[in-house]
Amino acid sequence: MAFEPRQTSLGRRAAALSRSGLEAMESWLEQEREQIGLWVPIALGSGIAAWFILPHAMAWLAFCCGALALACIGMMLPDGGRLRRMLVAGAILACMGCLLVWGKATLLGQPPLTRARFVQMTGDVAAVRPVPAQAMVRVMIRPVDTPDLPAVVRVNIADADVPAGLGEGARIRFRVRLMPPAPPSVPGGYDFAARAYFQGIGATGKALKPVEVLTPSTAAPPLRARLFGHILERVDGPAEGIAVALATGDQGAIPEADAEAMRRSGLAHLLSISGLHVTALIGAVIFLLMRVMALSQRAALGWPLMLIAAAGGALAGIGYTLLTGAEVPTVRSCVAALLVLGGLAMGRDAVTLRLVATGALIVQLLWPEALAGPSFQMSFAAVTALVALAEHPRFRAFAAARDEGRLRKLGRNLAVMLATGIAVELTLMPIALFHFHKAGLLGAFANLIAIPLTTFVVMPLEALALLLDVAGLGAPAWWLTEQSLNLLLLLAHGVAASPMASLLAPTMGMGLFGIAMIGLLWCLLWRTRWRWLGLPPVLIAVAVTFAATPPDILVTGDGRHVAVRTGKGMAILRDRAGDYVRDVLSESAGYDGELAAIADLPEARCSVDLCAVRLKHGKGRTWRLLFTRSDVLIARQDFARDCAAADIVVSDRGLPRWCRPRWMKIDRRLLARTGGLSIGLEKGEVHTVHRPGDAHPWISRPRPRPRAAAP
Structure with missing residues (x-):
């Protein structure tokens, strides 16, 4: 007691x-x-x-x-x-x-291929997707009579090697070097392996010619593929890729320069079929049905017009979702639109945070893996921010319709659009920093023009052009569509060219991202004054991310590409590296400039086989780095001496035991366990792609090769 x-x-x-x-x-x-x-x-x-x-x-x-x-x-x-x-x-x-x-x-899920393999493969074609911007066709194949291969393989075929008769249902045979789906190249990079696991893709590769068609396809191309080809024939120039993306959701025809401009300007959301496109289509269908039915006195007086129009809009939204491939973002937008239509049909205010929560709950129950992707996070965060702002009493009072002059009404509408754009940009900043290592600064202003242009000009013109093509009269509408899309691209490139278009930052840690998301949700979902307690965690997470010391050395998972931070910027080991590798290294390092060649640095001594760099860092300390550049064997006496003099040695091959640098030896054996690396020299921090003991099923673990039996 x-x-x-x-x-x-x-x-x-x-x-x-x-x-x-x-x-x-x-x-x-x-x-x-x-x-x-x-x-x-x-x-x-x-x-x-x-x-x-x-x-x-x-x-x-x-x-x-x-x-x-x-x-x-x-x-x-x-x-x-x-x-x-x-x-x-x-x-x-x-x-x-x-x-x-x-x-x-x-x-x-589909387990990945354990190791790279060169095979002669026969398989049935499950889907074909043209990618004109990269001059290739992407084919999903189900291998036949090869139980040791994954159930589904994704293969790229160059346009010049595409055989006649290739299509869904065809059986083809070719040689290919299959690879496991790629993990992130460096810490914080894009994890294609996780996405491929849930999509059922177990391996990827590029087919080598000749590609033989054993059984040609007899199925008609799907409607989406026919629409893709039809729009490419009707629209010329850079605008064709944007026109295809707006109609089908397929971005394979957009050149990389235009796609990057759309991303930097904050207009990339226009390219993926999402809430804007689905809402515009459903709204247009409802508007037309209401106007057509109102022409009949009997219908106007006796029929439930809103219910009929909502049903028509729902059917149009479902059909559009199926046409564009029923991707998760499109399905998510369609579900949300159907909930809104249901609320409108019952005479209730459906655009509330409860609608957003219901849509998020449905998506998580059907596609729980979507939660980890930027598409789910950014779309629901943006919609939540918009609805929360619209529900705020002061904003609602400011945005409410009133009897005022046209000029004043236009100014009020522009202020509302700008306020919503800024709210969305601020809400999406932590998510963009975590996934893309950059945050948009001018997207709110670019969207003031781009969203009305796309919603009220581009999409109606493209829909009209497709409708007129039934009678062969769509050429004038296609010309107008092309000119409006050229204007959209001009806006995107103009905004992207500004140094203030986006701000790069080093990789945001998982802990900081979690703190920022909890703070954001706390601010957006509550209504009383205690909601503002969530603001300090968000500001702290973003400030710490921008203030963090960027990595000094980045090494990709294959060991071939190395980026080093110098006093004048970043330099890369292999100056012939492609744009993708350069973008990944630049974004992960938080560097928004051109990558120079290490061989051109005054503090570097490079030959065909080796590069030795002296890097001054911190409190006057000089780090000696040694990189291999070829597969040629180097004399042991010379290489052992260089290894002993170096602090860090990086190679894409296995280094011998007698290569003993002062601090760290990074070779193929180490990278097989760790994946890509980022190294901070000031504190000696090393971050890896693979965590120790990580047992997620998409991580490829090479099995030891069987040894031959002793005689």
Whole structure:
């Protein structure tokens, strides 16, 4: 009895404080009672995120047990309180989210190829996607009579090597060097291996000629492919790629220069079929149906026009989603649009945060892996920011329609559009920093012109051109479409050319990103003044990211490409590296300039086989770096001497044991375990792509080669 809290004054005081704290919490939750349901998809998503962040099965089980333990603790709170229900429901949902994505990965994922292989392969074509911008065709193939290969392989075929009869259902034979789907080249890079795992792609490669067609395709090309080819024939120049993307969602015909300009200017969201395109189509269909039905007096007076128009818009949205390939962003936008239409048909205000939460919950239940991608995060964050801003009383009062002059009304509308654009840009900044290492600065201003131009000019003209093509009269409409798209590209290139278009930053850590997202959600989902407590974590995470010391050395996972930070910028080992490698290294280093060649540096001594660099850093210390540049064997006496004099040695081949640098030896054996590396010389920090013990199923682990039996 002596240990009972009620038997001492200290215990009574603690109990009183806990009761007052619980009462204050319950009072606050009562004020926010309408917002509590918005945290349901957040709780489910926390479990999904935990599965991606934690490394292996024991950690996933520990998270599930911890979530259930939190639910048990919640049951100990006073009965009937909102906090109790929130803790119990949230913990159970978090456990369900982890088990959901874990189960899908186990049952439906495609394990990657264990190691690179050169094979003669025969397979059935499952899908064909032309990529004119890269002069190739991307083919999904199901290998035949090769149980040691993955169920689905993605192969690129050059346009010059594409045989007649290639299409869905064809059987082809060719030689190819298959590779496991590529992991990130450097820490913080794009992880294609994880995406390919859930898409069912187990290997990738480039087909070598000749490509033989054993059984030609007899199926007619799908509607999307026919529409793709039709638009390419009707539109000329750079605008053709944008026109195809707006109609089909396929960006394969957009040149890289135009795609990069759209990204830097903050207009890349116009290229992927998402909420803007689906909403514009559904709105146009509803508008036309309402006007056509209003021509009939009987329909106008006796029919439920809004219900009929909403049903027509829903059918149009579903058809457009299927036409564009039913990608996850399009399906997500279609689901949200259908929820809005359902609310409008019932006469309710459907554009609320509950709509956004419902859409996010549906997507997470069907495609839990989408949570880890930038598309899901950016689209739902943008929509949440827009709806939260629209629900704010002061903004709603400012944006409300009123009786005023045209000039004043136009100014008010422009101010509303600018405010929403700035809100979206600020909301998306942490997500863009984490995934792309850059943040847009002028996107809000570019979208003031680009969104109305696309919604009210480009898309209606393109739809009219396609409609007139039925009668062979679409040429004038296609010309107008091409000119409007050229104007859009001119805007994108003009904004992208500005040095203020985007701001690069070093890689944002997972912890900082989590802090920023929690702060953002806290600001956007609550309504009382306590919501602003989420703002400091966001500002701190972004400030720390920009203030972080960028890496001094970057090494790709194959060891072939190395970037070094010098006093005048960044330099790359192989100056013939492609644009993709250069972009990856520049973005990961937070560097927005041209990569020079290491061989041209005054502090470097390079031959055909080796490069030795003296790099001054920090408090006057000089680091000696040694890189190999070829596969030629170097005399042991010379190479051993150079290795012993170097602090860091980097090579894309396995180095002998007698190569002993002072600090770190990075060769093929080490990179097979770690993946790409980023090194900070000031503090001696080394970050790797692969974490120790990471057991996610898309990580390719080469198996040891079987040894021949002893005679």
